[in-house]
Every structure is written in structure tokens, then in C-alpha cells.
Amino acid sequence: xxxxxxxxxxxxxxxxxxxxxxxxxxxxxxxxxxxxxxxxxxxxxxxxxxxxxxxxxxxxxxxxxxxxxxxxxxxxxxxxxxxxxxxxxxxxxxxxxxxxxxxxxxxxxxxxxxxxxxxxxxxxxxxxxxxxxxxxxxxxxxxxxxxxxxxxxxxxxxxxxxxxxxxxxxxxxxxxxxxxxxxxxxxxxxxxxxxxxxxxxxxxxxxxxxxxxxxxxxxxxxxxxxxxxxxxxxxxxxxxxxxxxxxxxxxxx
Amino acid sequence: xxxxxxxxxxxxxxxxxxxxxxxxxxxxxxxxxxxxxxxxxxxxxxxxxxxxxxxxxxxxxxxxxxxxxxxxxxxxxxxxxxxxxxxxxxxxxxxxxxxxxxxxxxxxxxxxxxxxxxxxxxxxxxxxxxxxxxxxxxxxxxxxxxxxxxxxxxxxxxxxxxxxxxxxxxxxxxxxxxxxxxxxxxxxxxxxxxxxxxxxxxxxxxxxxxxxxxxxxxxxxxxxx
Numbered sequence: 001x002x003x004x005x006x007x008x009x010x011x012x013x014x015x016x017x018x019x020x021x022x023x024x025x026x027x028x029x030x031x032x033x034x035x036x037x038x039x040x041x042x043x044x045x046x047x048x049x050x051x052x053x054x055x056x057x058x059x060x061x062x063x064x065x066x067x068x069x070x071x072x073x074x075x076x077x078x079x080x081x082x083x084x085x086x087x088x089x090x091x092x093x094x095x096x097x098x099x100x101x102x103x104x105x106x107x108x109x110x111x112x113x114x115x116x117x118x119x120x121x122x123x124x125x126x127x128x129x130x131x132x133x134x135x136x137x138x139x140x141x142x143x144x145x146x147x148x149x150x151x152x153x154x155x156x157x158x159x160x161x162x163x164x165x166x167x168x169x170x171x172x173x174x175x176x177x178x179x180x181x182x183x184x185x186x187x188x189x190x191x192x193x194x195x196x197x198x199x200x201x202x203x204x205x206x207x208x209x210x211x212x213x214x215x216x217x218x219x220x221x222x223x224x225x226x227x228x229x230x231x232x233x234x235x236x237x238x239x240x241x242x243x244x245x246x247x248x249x250x251x252x253x
Numbered sequence: 254x255x256x257x258x259x260x261x262x263x264x265x266x267x268x269x270x271x272x273x274x275x276x277x278x279x280x281x282x283x284x285x286x287x288x289x290x291x292x293x294x295x296x297x298x299x300x301x302x303x304x305x306x307x308x309x310x311x312x313x314x315x316x317x318x319x320x321x322x323x324x325x326x327x328x329x330x331x332x333x334x335x336x337x338x339x340x341x342x343x344x345x346x347x348x349x350x351x352x353x354x355x356x357x358x359x360x361x362x363x364x365x366x367x368x369x370x371x372x373x374x375x376x377x378x379x380x381x382x383x384x385x386x387x388x389x390x391x392x393x394x395x396x397x398x399x400x401x402x403x404x405x406x407x408x409x410x411x412x413x414x415x416x417x418x419x420x421x422x423x424x425x426x427x428x429x430x431x432x433x434x435x436x437x438x439x440x441x442x443x444x445x446x447x448x449x450x451x452x453x454x455x456x457x458x459x460x461x462x463x464x465x466x467x468x469x470x471x472x473x474x475x476x477x478x
Contacts, residue, residue: 068341070477085477091343102338104266104329106273111266118262119342121255146333154333161338 017080024074036224052221058204095167099177105147152183222251263352277322284318289371303376308439323402346473393457400464
């Protein structure tokens with residue numbers, strides 16, 4: 001049913017370097033190996049969903065790819081530039097959306113975006129903020145305090161914050177957590193707009209249905225490693241759950 | 254310009270949050286007023302001259318009251334992962350630190366002025382011939398205090414003991430600042446000439462610069478995983 005895609009080393013001989021590549025990415029916490037030697041390479045337009053059971057190391061992987069966590073071994077490249085922790089300029093190329101909103105509850109939506117926009121060194125915020133709020137369907141909520149938003153709206157405001165600086169790499173950590181079906185549907189519509197061919201998206205989730213919808217690449221992470229990594233077209237949605245359990249059991253064996 | 258803009262953004266955000274919630278300034282201000290009232294009723298001013306003991310009481314009130322607010326520097330940052338959002342931005346960690354120190358300084362200096370006002374009111378203090386020098390001593394002391402307090406507030410916010418741990422970490426390090434601050438304030442209230450406190454002011458300034466430098470360098474190791 002599936003043939004594994006061999007992750008490639010960071011391309012330097014090709015025309016454009018991959019937007020995101022990782023080689024031998026490993027993160028250890030004492031004797032616990034949260035992420036264990038992961039390789040991947042993604043180009044502009046790729047949408048990778050990483051599945052895995054609780055404790056598989058998915059969030060740690062995302063933190064490593066976003067440079068929020070320093071790897072024990074291995075390296076991450078974004079747009080041909082190796083992430084270095086002494087320099088934070090490359091963070092301007094990455095947008096992060098978590099199940100937490102990263103918003104200040106006592107600031108309005110617009111004030112939150114203005115604050116984060118200034119941290120990213122953006123100067124055209126008067127045009128950019130209404131544009132992003134329009135994109136996530138919150139144009140009429142700009143003056144509402146973040147704490148007064150529903151969870152679904154807060155997630156969309158958080159997405160506006162993550163996209164404010166027009167990042168080429170977007171990292172999504174369980175973005176659907178806690179959303180009701182309607183709010184999840186609205187968020188899915190907004191996330192689908194990220195598939196514009198310019199961005200690269202990595203989403204981690206343990207929800208198989210939501211994870212399959214937008215991705216063109218899939219990975220199943222078990223005990224820190226990719227138990228399987230391949231093209232979305234290589235799997236049948238009807239049998240994917242069975243395959244997923246098979247990979248998880250094999251990885252835990 | 255971006256670096257200064259990032260510092261400004263942190264200051265603007267912290268002060269706006271404080272304006273909305275008033276949780277820190279209210280705690281520090283209430284402590285200052287209550288301390289003034291208690292000291293007023295606990296001392297017989299026919300036996301002890303206010304001028305002789307006010308310096309120690311002012312700085313003690315400032316340090317204890319200040320810790321109530323500075324200790325909660327990262328309280329609102331923890332809600333819904335807001336500070337994680339800051340850490341995912343390209344803003345250098347030292348810019349984040351300096352911004353938070355600047356916002357804390359504004360709050361603490363307001364409290365310092367309130368403390369002096371309260372003690373002046375209750376004890377009928379004569380601020381001497383050089384109130385500007387007193388304001389400068391309080392400013393330098395407050396700056397050193399928030400420089401250390403902000404750093405250690407970040408340290409303690411990630412621990413189980415939290416705000417309990419902060420005084421244990423910070424008080425020993427604040428001793429030099431308190432000694433020179435009390436000394437400068439006491440001499441000014443006693444009507445001594447400015448030349449007598451220049452040394453103390455220099456020490457307070459040196460303490461503030463050192464604390465700021467150490468804080469700016471170490472902050473990134475505290476907030477990064």
C-alpha cells in the first residue's frame with residue numbers, strides 16, 4: 001500500500017534549496033529520547049501532517065523545527081539557512097500556531113497583532129492587520145479583548161498572528177484541539193488557504209481524519225522516530241486507520 | 254530601529270496590560286500605604302525622630318512591596334502561552350529583557366514616589382534641601398532592583414515554589430543596593446550636602462548597570478529551553 005519516501009539530505013546542488021530540511025534531528029531529555037534521528041525535506045507548497053500517539057515526540061519535533069528547542073544532535077535548515085540559536089533573525093520566516101493561542105487575554109485582537117507585528121519588525125501594520133483579520137474572518141472582532149473571544153475565534157486570531165509576517169514555513173501544533181465541529185470546520189477552511197503553493201506547512205495531530213484532509217505528505221511518529229513517511233496519495237483514507245495502528249504497534253514492539 | 258522598536262513594543266504591552274488589570278500596581282501601592290499607616294502607629298515620635306529612621310523604613314517598604322509586583326512579572330505571560338509567542342518572534346532576548354525591566358521600572362518608581370509621599374504625610378518628613386537627589390537615589394535603586402527582580406522572576410516563574418522562591422533568591426543580592434540606598438536617603442533627610450552622597454549614588458548606579466548587564470546576558474538562558 002505504501003512505499004516509504006527516503007528523506008533526502010539538504011539540497012545544495014538544486015536550484016532552490018528546500019524550504020525546510022532536517023537531518024538526524026535528535027532531542028534527548030536525560031535518558032528519554034523524545035525525537036530520534038528524524039530526516040525530512042519539504043519544498044514550497046508541501047503540507048506535511050505528522051501523526052502519532054501521545055508521547056511520540058510530535059510537539060518536540062515541531063519545537064525543534066521552529067527553533068524553539070535546541071536539538072541534542074542533528075540540524076535544521078530553513079530556506080537553505082541553518083538554524084543557529086545565537087541569531088534569531090530566521091524566526092521571521094516561521095509562523096507557529098499551537099493549541100494555545102499565544103495571545104494576551106487583556107489585549108484586543110488588533111492590539112495583540114500590533115504587538116507581535118512590532119516584535120517581527122513590521123512597519124505596514126495599519127494595512128496588514130485588517131488584511132489578516134479579513135483572511136481569518138475576524139474583521140469585525142478587531143477591538144474585542146482576546147479573553148472575550150470563543151475558543152474557535154481565538155484560534156483564528158492566533159492564526160492571524162502566526163501569519164501576520166507572511167511566513168514561508170507554518171508550524172501547526174494540534175490546532176483543532178478543543179474546537180467544536182463548526183469551529184473546526186471554519187478553521188479548516190482557513191488552513192486550506194495556506195495551500196497557496198508559496199508556503200510549507202507542518203502540522204502535528206493525533207486526529208487522523210483532520211490530518212489527512214489537507215496534507216500532501218504524511219508521517220507517523222512513534223517513540224521519537226518516523227515509523228512511516230510518505231506521500232498522501234500512497235494511502236487510502238478508508239484503510240489508513242488500520243495502517244496507522246499497524247505502524248504504531250510495530251514501532252512500540 | 255527595529256531593536257528599539259521591539260523594546261518599545263514590550264514596554265507598551267506591559268504597561269497597557271497593567272493599566273487594564275492593575276493587579277501589580279494595586280498590590281504594591283496598597284502595601285506601601287498599609288506599611289506607612291502601621292509604622293505611623295507603631296512608633297512614638299516623641300521618642301524617635303522620623304528623620305532618623307525614615308530612610309530604613311522607606312527602603313524596606315519599597316523592597317518588600319516591590320517584590321509583590323515584580324514577582325508577578327511573568328504571571329500574565331503564562332496565560333494561554335503568550336510568552337511562547339514572544340519567544341517564537343525574532344526579537345532578541347536581551348531586547349525582551351530590557352523592555353520588561355523598563356516597564357517594571359516605571360511601575361516600581363511610581364511606587365517609590367508613593368512610599369515617599371506616604372511617609373512624608375504620616376511622619377511629616379522634611380525631604381531636605383535636595384529632593385531631586387532623593388528622587389535620583391530612588392531611581393537608581395529601583396533600576397537595580399527591577400534589573401535583578403525581573404531576571405529572578407523569570408527563574409522562579411518556572412518553578413513549583415514560584416513567588417515563594419523569589420525573595421530567597423533576590424534578597425541576598427539586593428543587600429548592597431539597600432545599604433547604599435538607605436545611606437544616601439538618610440544623609441539627604443539629615444540635611445547633609447550633596448557631596449556626602451555622591452559616592453553612594455555612584456555605587457547605586459554601578460549596581461544598576463552591573464545588574465542590567467548580567468540580566469541581559471543571562472535572561473536568554475533562563476527563558477530558552
